[in-house]
Amino acid sequence: MSFVITQGCIGTKATECEKVCPVDCIHPREEEVGFDRVEQLYIDPKLCINCGACMAVCPVLAIYPEEAVPAPLRMFTKKNADHFRVGFDEFHQKYPEGRSKELIKAFNLKEAEKQKANAAAR
Ligand code: SF4
Numbered sequence: 305m306s307f308v309i310t311q312g313c314i315g316t317k318a319t320e321c322e323k324v325c326p327v328d329c330i331h332p333r334e335e336e337v338g339f340d341r342v343e344q345l346y347i348d349p350k351l352c353i354n355c356g357a358c359m360a361v362c363p364v365l366a367i368y369p370e371e372a373v374p375a376p377l378r379m380f381t382k383k384n385a386d387h388f389r390v391g392f393d394e395f396h397q398k399y400p401e402g403r404s405k406e407l408i409k410a411f412n413l414k415e416a417e418k419q420k421a422n423a424a425a426r
């Protein structure tokens with residue numbers, strides 16, 4: 305198990321999480337080559353020690369423990385792992401930017417439905 309960065313980070317990349325990670329498993333770091341080319345940051349599941357420090361500082365609530373990733377966002381678990389496992393070109397073929405946008409749309413729709421159902425139940 306590890307923590308997972310999801311859609312909220314796309315386009316944000318504020319890097320607060322990187323600064324507090326005790327084992328330096330969130331990449332790319334701002335000073336690393338490739339930072340400008342990624343749409344979000346990723347957690348290396350092989351190195352993450354599940355301390356939760358990153359989740360506590362993320363301003364957009366993009367980080368979840370693996371077991372709590374909402375169903376529409378579950379592909380981000382593999383996306384985080386693949387970032388450290390496959391080469392840059394293969395990764396971007398697998399996860400083109402449009403794919404992430406579709407996921408965000410699906411997630412936002414689900415959230416809106418949930419809020420509507422909650423409001424109706426009150
Ligand atoms: S849970 Fe802890 S170890 Fe894992 S990525 Fe977050 S800060 Fe780093």
Ligand code: SF4
Nearest residue numbers: 313317318319321362
């Ligand atoms: S703190 Fe949140 S938004 Fe900022 S880089 Fe980390 S995951 Fe992305």
